[in-house]
Amino acid sequence: MAGLYKALRKSRETTPHGSSKAMYFSLLEAAHIKRAGGPCAGFLAAQLQATRGHSTSMPTQAGQLNSWLAAHNETVGRQYQQYLASRQAGGPRRYFHSKAHALYFLRAVAPTKMVDGAWLYGVTRHWQDTRLASLIRIYLEELGDGAEAMNHVALYRKLLRVNGCDDWKTLDDQFFTQGAVQLALAANTETHLPEVIGFNLGYEQLPLHLLITAYELKELNIDPYYFTLHTTIDNAQTGHAHAAVEAVAEAMPLFGDSRQYMARVLAGVKLNDAGLSTLEIIRQFDLQQEVVRILQAKATIGRFMHANRCEIAGKSINAWLADSDQMVPFLHAMEKTGWIKRHHAPEESPFWKTFAGEKAPMFGVFTAYEQQVLYDWIAGDALENMPMLGRLGRPWRMVEKQGLAREAGKNNPHDNVYDLRTGGRIARLPVSHDFNQDQVSFECHVHSMDDGQALMEFLAGWLSPGKHHTPLGLCATRYFKSYLDSPF
Structure with a gap:
């Protein structure tokens, strides 16, 4: 089975224009993503061609978009009510069989969520064009208007860290395609504005x-705030879904041929189908396969860490771990010798006791996510009968995120917003010390700039997908928004 898994994985490793993963990190880490547009133009063209034949319910006339939006939301609302009724009647969860399954999903979609909103970055260079106002508004709100507690990427990064899923960069190539598309749109906005607008329209529904x-x-005791935020901020009446429809009409005057414009917008909508879909990622989860993958990853170091006297089924643990193809037989050997007692409480298995608990000899070897996978696999058919604390962990604590954002604005000495047109500072410049010299230097540089256009160009560079969630990126976002909103 492990050999088959490798073959299937290898078959999806690359796109016709190279690795999606390599493209993703090349664009994310580029000093100037706009200058990286050329090398990824072929990748973007290939994805447009690949999704060209996909179907969509989006109308071809801009005047029909509001009706389409209303009908879509009504359909989704009715479907969700049907789901709730089935759950209230005792039906099982539709997506996640266990907490491990849900955490697998959080990790697998991380490459997309960690560039949330990236496709709109290119419009920040055109901040003076009122025909792009809705798109810029959406992008700044994706960035939390500079408040870390509301910045979508910062929120997801914290969600990953809390659940031990922040090793997402090791995922296979197939998980990076959608994120690479979003970054490619950011890098090619100058030549693909209708496609950016269309992609945004599709994504915000x-x-x-x-x-x-x-x-x-x-x-499953996992904080859903990142996802519930998107159900509110993307609403069809006043939120991003509504603004996305307005953006289509606002930008249309830029193009002489409205029919061709809408055709390109439609092509952008279809780009949402590039790569693995949410449901495909959920459906491909295989608990046994994930256990094998985790052990294979640990074996690269673990094969040197055990004394030769440590044996299972007459073979040293180092020898078992020396060959990644031996992980399935290794698991069978541990079951046969009683090291793992499947379909029982994991605490009854000696293998579990080697790493679970602060006094365990292998404490810290497995992440929280990996421990959850192993717990669910060992418990097997008995999982749903396990105590809730053991099966789901401690309940997540709901935090009033908006209140947190407001308090951050009041108490964080680095939370500076300065109206560069009127000269009014909302927060004073922090005193320089070893932990904030970059912040002070950044603000001094901002205040030394007299040319508004040059200033906004400089700030826009810090609003890029790879920087906006950093302390300086958040600061730049606050300055950018302050300057943009000034009436002078």
Whole structure:
């Protein structure tokens, strides 16, 4: 089975224009993503061609978009009510069989969530063009308007860290395609503005899977706030879904041929289908396969860490771990010798005791996510009968995120917003010390700039997908928004 898994994985490793993963990190880490547009133009063209034949319910006339939006939301709402009725009647979860399954999903979609909103970055260079106002508004709100507690990437990064899923950069190539598309749109906005607008229109529509995901994460003691935020901020009446429709009409005057414009917008909508879908990622989870993958990853170091006297089924543990293809037989050997007692409480298995608990000899070897996978696999058929604390962990604590954001603005000495047109500072410049010299230098440089256009160009560089969630990126976002909103 492990050999088959490797073959299937290898078959999806690359796109016709190279590795999605390599493209992803090349664009994310580029000093100037706009200058990286050329090398990824072929990748973007290939994805547009690959999704060209996909179907969509989006109308081809801009005047029909509001009706389409209303009908879509009504359909999704009715489907969600049907889901809730089935759950209240005792039906099982639709997506996640266990907490390990849900955490697998959080980790697998990380490459996309960690560039949330990236496709709109290119419009920040055109901040003076009122025909792009809705798009810029959406992008700044994706960035939390500079408040870390509301910045979507910062929120997801924290969600990953809390659940031990922050090793997402080791995922296979197939998980990076959608994120690479979003970054490629950011890098090629100058030549693909209608496609950016269309992609945004498709992405900001409320999907049924978002509602169900939030509901089931909460059941599994995983904070659903990142997902519930998107069900509110993307609403069709005043939120991003509505603004996305307005953006289509606002930008249309830029193009002489409205029919061709809408055709390109439609192509952008279809780009949302690039790469693995949410449901494909959920469905491909295999608990046994994930256990094998985790042991294979640990074996690269673990094969040197055990004394030769440590044997299972007459073979040293180092010898078992020396060959990654031996992980399935190794698991069988541990079951046969009683080291693992499947379909029982994991605490009854000696293998579990080697790493679970602060006094365990292998404490810290497995992340929280990896321990959850191993727990669910060992418990097997008895999982749902396990105590809730052991099966789901401690309940997540709901935090009033908006209140947290407001308090951050009041108490954080680095939370500076300065109206560069009127000269009014909302927060004073922090005193320089070893932990904030970059912040002070950044603000001094901002205040030394007299040219508004040059200033906004400089700030826009810090709003890039790879920087906006950093302390300086958040600071730049606050300055950018302050300057943009000034009436002078």
